Amino acid sequence: MILSLVEHAGGSPEEPSLEALTLARELSTAADATLAAVAFGTESAALGDKLGDYGVETVHRVADERLDTYAPEARAESVAQLLNATDPEAVVAPGTDRGQEVLAHVGARCDLPMAANCLDVEVGEVYELSRQRWGGSLVEHARLDSDPKLLTAAAHEFSPETATAAAETAVKSFEPSLEESAFRVRVDRVEESNETGVSLGEARVVVGGGRGVGGPEDYDKLETLADSLSGTVGASRAAVNEGWRPHDDQIGQTGAKISPDLYVACGISGAVQHMVGCKGADNILAINTDPEAAIMQKADYAVVGDLHEVVPELNDALGDGD
Numbered sequence: 381m382i383l384s385l386v387e388h389a390g391g392s393p394e395e396p397s398l399e400a401l402t403l404a405r406e407l408s409t410a411a412d413a414t415l416a417a418v419a420f421g422t423e424s425a426a427l428g429d430k431l432g433d434y435g436v437e438t439v440h441r442v443a444d445e446r447l448d449t450y451a452p453e454a455r456a457e458s459v460a461q462l463l464n465a466t467d468p469e470a471v472v473a474p475g476t477d478r479g480q481e482v483l484a485h486v487g488a489r490c491d492l493p494m495a496a497n498c499l500d501v502e503v504g505e506v507y508e509l510s511r512q513r514w515g516g517s518l519v520e521h522a523r524l525d526s527d528p529k530l531l532t533a534a535a536h537e538f539s540p541e542t543a544t545a546a547a548e549t550a551v552k553s554f555e556p557s558l559e560e561s562a563f564r565v566r567v568d569r570v571e572e573s574n575e576t577g578v579s580l581g582e583a584r585v586v587v588g589g590g591r592g593v594g595g596p597e598d599y600d601k602l603e604t605l606a607d608s609l610s611g612t613v614g615a616s617r618a619a620v621n622e623g624w625r626p627h628d629d630q631i632g633q634t635g636a637k638i639s640p641d642l643y644v645a646c647g648i649s650g651a652v653q654h655m656v657g658c659k660g661a662d663n664i665l666a667i668n669t670d671p672e673a674a675i676m677q678k679a680d681y682a683v684v685g686d687l688h689e690v691v692p693e694l695n696d697a698l699g700d701g702d
């Protein structure tokens with residue numbers, strides 16, 4: 381059996397979990413094994429129908445209400461106990477911060493190795509795999525030789541695909557024994573920070589602003605451009621460090637990974653740590669005063685110019701200028 385960790389919002393599976401499920405199904409087909417999922421919280425009941433489309437035959441539901449909010453150690457302890465009960469061949473988690481964190485805790489608890497951010501996995505007694513390192517700037521070939529095998533699917537590298545034939549899904553309750561100490565790290569409350577509701581990871585258009593923007597008030601013109609393209613605004617770490625934008629807006633190695641149709645990079649030099657976050661963009665338009673800036677070589681389209689002139693002109697052309 382291949383076991384996949386599924387994160388959900390109110391019973392709807394999240395996109396990275398569907399990506400991971402798609403990889404997990406590939407493994408189950410190659411290994412001629414069944415496909416199961418584990419999900420947490422009282423709202424996980426609705427997942428059965430939805431996951432059947434992805435070929436999941438069994439959903440192990442940990443419905444402890446203390447798991448309604450994120451608690452990494454308690455989730456990991458639940459998975460560790462589920463491994464003992466079900467003996468899967470492999471466990472696949474989404475390549476999200478949470479997926480990586482929970483599976484790393486599982487590995488530590490069970491003394492198992494873990495391969496993070498996998499791109500391609502060849503199933504056998506030993507798994508031969510390639511995986512992203514250094515935020516995706518290197519690809520490592522590795523062998524995973526353990527029982528079970530723990531791995532995460534690199535974010536945005538697998539398109540969620542339903543199974544050719546939907547499975548009849550059985551939802552089973554799993555009740556691990558969880559001490560209160562397993563909840564010492566947990567999410568207490570959640571504050572929504574993106575007023576437009578379009579998250580950076582899902583936006584089809586992202587307008588990024590770097591140090592060249594010059595100050596927090598000058599992001600208004602970037603917001604206008606993003607709004608007229610139904611997109612959202614992001615930032616470089618330099619802009620975040622200056623306090624011009626919140627950390628949630630940061631794109632890069634230590635920020636969000638984006639994969640929009642269009643990324644408009646304004647006043648951003650194109651440091652490798654930034655490019656790691658935006659290399660999934662289909663098209664990059666760079667606006668920079670310096671024709672030698674690294675981003676100008678990496679962009680599909682480049683405008684050499686002052687963003688304070690170019691962006692308002694774009695806004696005018698789109699009919700949204702002041």
Ligand code: FAD
Nearest residue numbers: 590591592616617618632633634647648649654668669687
């Ligand atoms: P700069 O490099 O200062 O570039 C500003 C650009 O704006 C220049 O190219 C300049 O020509 C241009 N410019 C100036 N004025 C204008 C104007 N009026 N109009 C148009 N263009 C103009 N960075 C990230 O972004 N994300 C990360 O996740 C990240 N993680 C990191 C992790 C580590 C471990 C380290 C060491 C660094 C990390 N960095 C990250 C920092 C990264 O190395 C760069 O320092 C940062 O990306 C630079 O930001 P910037 O391009 O906005 O600023």
